[in-house]
Amino acid sequence: MKQTSEHFKAHVTAALADPTLKIALNRTTTLLRERRAQVIADFGEYAAAREAAQKIKDHTLDNLAHYLAMFEANAVASGAQVHWARTPKEATDIVTAICKAEGARSATRVKSMLGEEIGIGEALAAAGVERIETDLAEHIIQLAGDPPSHIVMPAMHKTHEQVAELFREKHAQPSNSDEIAALVESARRELRPKFLNADIGISGANFLIADTGSIVTVTNEGNAELTTTPPKTHIVTVGIEKIVPSMAHATVFLRLLSRAAIGAEITQYTTFYNGPKRAGDADGPETMHIVLVDNHRTEMLGQFLRPMLRCIRCGACMNHCPVYAAVGGHAYGAVYPGPMGSVLTPAMSDLKSTKDLPNACTLNGRCNEVCPVNIPLPDMLRSLRARQHQAGLTSGMTRGGLAVWGWLARRPGLYRRATGLAMFAMRVWSMNRGRIRRFPMAGNWTRHRDLPQPELGTFMQQYNRRSRK
Amino acid sequence: MSTARDAIFQAISTANGAPRDADTIAAEAMALIATPDVLRPGFTGQDNLDRFIEKATSERVTATVSHAATLAEVPGQVADYLTRVGLGAQIALQPRAALRDLDWGSVSVHHTVDANEPVAVSIADLAVAETGSVVFLSGPDAPVLLTFLPLHHVVVVGQGQIRRHLEDVFEFVGAGQASQPRNLNIVTGTSGTADIEAKNIRGAHGPRFMHIICVADL
Numbered sequence: 001m002k003q004t005s006e007h008f009k010a011h012v013t014a015a016l017a018d019p020t021l022k023i024a025l026n027r028t029t030t031l032l033r034e035r036r037a038q039v040i041a042d043f044g045e046y047a048a049a050r051e052a053a054q055k056i057k058d059h060t061l062d063n064l065a066h067y068l069a070m071f072e073a074n075a076v077a078s079g080a081q082v083h084w085a086r087t088p089k090e091a092t093d094i095v096t097a098i099c100k101a102e103g104a105r106s107a108t109r110v111k112s113m114l115g116e117e118i119g120i121g122e123a124l125a126a127a128g129v130e131r132i133e134t135d136l137a138e139h140i141i142q143l144a145g146d147p148p149s150h151i152v153m154p155a156m157h158k159t160h161e162q163v164a165e166l167f168r169e170k171h172a173q174p175s176n177s178d179e180i181a182a183l184v185e186s187a188r189r190e191l192r193p194k195f196l197n198a199d200i201g202i203s204g205a206n207f208l209i210a211d212t213g214s215i216v217t218v219t220n221e222g223n224a225e226l227t228t229t230p231p232k233t234h235i236v237t238v239g240i241e242k243i244v245p246s247m248a249h250a251t252v253f254l255r256l257l258s259r260a261a262i263g264a265e266i267t268q269y270t271t272f273y274n275g276p277k278r279a280g281d282a283d284g285p286e287t288m289h290i291v292l293v294d295n296h297r298t299e300m301l302g303q304f305l306r307p308m309l310r311c312i313r314c315g316a317c318m319n320h321c322p323v324y325a326a327v328g329g330h331a332y333g334a335v336y337p338g339p340m341g342s343v344l345t346p347a348m349s350d351l352k353s354t355k356d357l358p359n360a361c362t363l364n365g366r367c368n369e370v371c372p373v374n375i376p377l378p379d380m381l382r383s384l385r386a387r388q389h390q391a392g393l394t395s396g397m398t399r400g401g402l403a404v405w406g407w408l409a410r411r412p413g414l415y416r417r418a419t420g421l422a423m424f425a426m427r428v429w430s431m432n433r434g435r436i437r438r439f440p441m442a443g444n445w446t447r448h449r450d451l452p453q454p455e456l457g458t459f460m461q462q463y464n465r466r467s468r469k
Numbered sequence: 470m471s472t473a474r475d476a477i478f479q480a481i482s483t484a485n486g487a488p489r490d491a492d493t494i495a496a497e498a499m500a501l502i503a504t505p506d507v508l509r510p511g512f513t514g515q516d517n518l519d520r521f522i523e524k525a526t527s528e529r530v531t532a533t534v535s536h537a538a539t540l541a542e543v544p545g546q547v548a549d550y551l552t553r554v555g556l557g558a559q560i561a562l563q564p565r566a567a568l569r570d571l572d573w574g575s576v577s578v579h580h581t582v583d584a585n586e587p588v589a590v591s592i593a594d595l596a597v598a599e600t601g602s603v604v605f606l607s608g609p610d611a612p613v614l615l616t617f618l619p620l621h622h623v624v625v626v627g628q629g630q631i632r633r634h635l636e637d638v639f640e641f642v643g644a645g646q647a648s649q650p651r652n653l654n655i656v657t658g659t660s661g662t663a664d665i666e667a668k669n670i671r672g673a674h675g676p677r678f679m680h681i682i683c684v685a686d687l
Binding site for chain 2: 077
């Protein structure tokens with residue numbers, strides 16, 4: 001997808017004016033938050049598991065070269081072909097070259113955010129390969145021509161009424177009913193023959209297991225196995241940060257991922273893949289390719305964004321973000337929305353065009369609180385704001401205001417007198433009505449809400465008064 | 470291609486410094502999961518079979534369970550199941566000797582799996598008490614698609630195959646590349662989706678119904 005984060009403010013205005021979007025977001029994020037809270041409350045060992053998960057990820061990142069080399073050797077020993085790509089272009093070139101060599105005309109695909117990140121859809125289209133999205137939500141947005149709006153539930157922005165209308169228009173044998181179960185049945189009917197006739201199956205991976213060379217997929221629908229088993233070639237595109245030392249280490253994350261993402265103890269289907277079909281096997285692909293993608297990850301490894309590489313793409317941060325819940329995923333104009341997206345998008349593109357994203361945050365801290373690997377998202381968003389300021393990307397008004405405030409704050413006596421005076425002025429201005437309707441230079445605030453009338457004196461004035469008593 | 474690999478390893482080394490020795494790394498990795506009991510749900514006082522059945526039949530996992538003393542009782546239970554759900558007397562059977570050798574009576578058996586297969590019957594290699602999951606290791610007599618294409622999946626689980634936690638499955642398979650099956654499928658109930666308004670619906674692409682026959686002496 002084409003990144004449009006520079007139009008964030010315009011997107012937000014449009015999103016806030018869309019009543020259907022509000023219904024869709026409310027229905028979904030509320031349910032996801034309730035389910036997660038319940039399943040975490042039932043998991044007494046959650047705090048310890050979360051701490052261990054963070055430590056395992058940090059350990060793996062500290063020894064990334066060691067584990068990647070180990071993974072590569074083991075995957076090759078299982079018969080897979082391992083490829084490396086620095087950029088999205090290198091990754092999609094590898095994928096389309098394989099499609100070409102196989103003479104592929106169609107590819108089924110199971111949703112992966114890395115695939116979205118490298119633009120696999122556009123690359124396959126350019127190579128003349130028909131792409132069939134098999135995850136229900138991806139199927140919906142493929143038919144609608146929409147980009148994803150959530151990393152776990154890409155069709156979160158659609159109500160079931162909208163999906164029903166879409167399926168009636170696009171499906172060969174649509175259902176007459178708007179019931180969600182009937183819609184799911186309609187998609188099952190539509191996709192079933194396509195699973196078995198595709199030339200290539202493309203997946204991502206939730207985990208890479210270093211000591212076995214396995215890739216792991218986690219789904220609820222079972223579409224991963226139906227995508228990767230029948231075609232003669234299975235291609236995996238995956239970020240290098242997905243690696244964990246062993247299967248035993250992966251279990252810590254399996255328990256956290258499904259709980260954080262959808263409020264379930266485990267997803268319905270967890271599959272470990274080790275190379276292509278073996279002698280005598282009844283089914284499975286004849287060749288398996290694994291494309292390991294960097295795309296700015298090694299850059300992040302060397303700076304303040306390093307903890308972001310712990311991310312397991314559960315989506316809990318966006319489900320709990322008041323900004324995301326109000327504007328939805330499309331407003332962010334990037335592959336990754338919400339809090340984690342507001343950190344990743346600048347890291348994967350540039351500070352300037354993504355300037356609004358780190359500022360679309362109230363710093364309420366809920367994203368960090370619900371993160372299963374304890375990523376300090378609010379701190380990182382704050383650091384990004386500081387970097388914007390250093391890079392001269394903030395407005396003249398902000399820079400001037402901060403400069404004046406900074407000058408004053410370094411002179412405590414003067415600062416106290418100035419704030420005392422300002423408070424006095426505000427009390428006079430309010431004329432003891434308890435609130436302020438309009439105030440010079442505060443138009444952006446007072447247009448939507450009143451300012452409260454200040455208390456009797458600043459904190460320091462009240463403190464000094466009390467200490468004298 | 471090798472240039473991309475070299476560049477990635479070079480960039481990692483710039484960020485991380487010189488790599489440490491493999492033994493130190495391995496020891497550190499093991500220490501992180503040295504006490505798995507503090508990291509996973511405990512269910513002391515509940516045995517593996519009780520926990521497995523509780524989880525497998527939970528609202529979230531949605532399987533049904535019946536019990537058999539030996540494998541010989543399985544064909545009769547499968548026939549009962551087919552009648553109960555109103556299906557014809559034919560099944561796709563996992564081509565395992567233990568299942569093939571049974572007397573299937575009036576139930577007609579085939580070993581291929583069709584795109585719209587109504588019902589498949591397989592033996593699970595393992596089960597997991599913690600989550601109510603069944604586990605399949607792929608191989609010549611264990612096709613993967615048998616687990617994913619049918620609408621109904623009848624799974625035979627030996628009581629002795631029920632392991633306590635997920636880690637025990639991996640311990641059973643064994644560490645290292647050489648001992649891995651091509652596919653290890655951990656299946657927890659039926660195919661589901663919450664992709665439309667987060668409502669849980671069954672039978673997305675895989676089975677809509679799972680019935681587990683617990684065999685005391687497999």
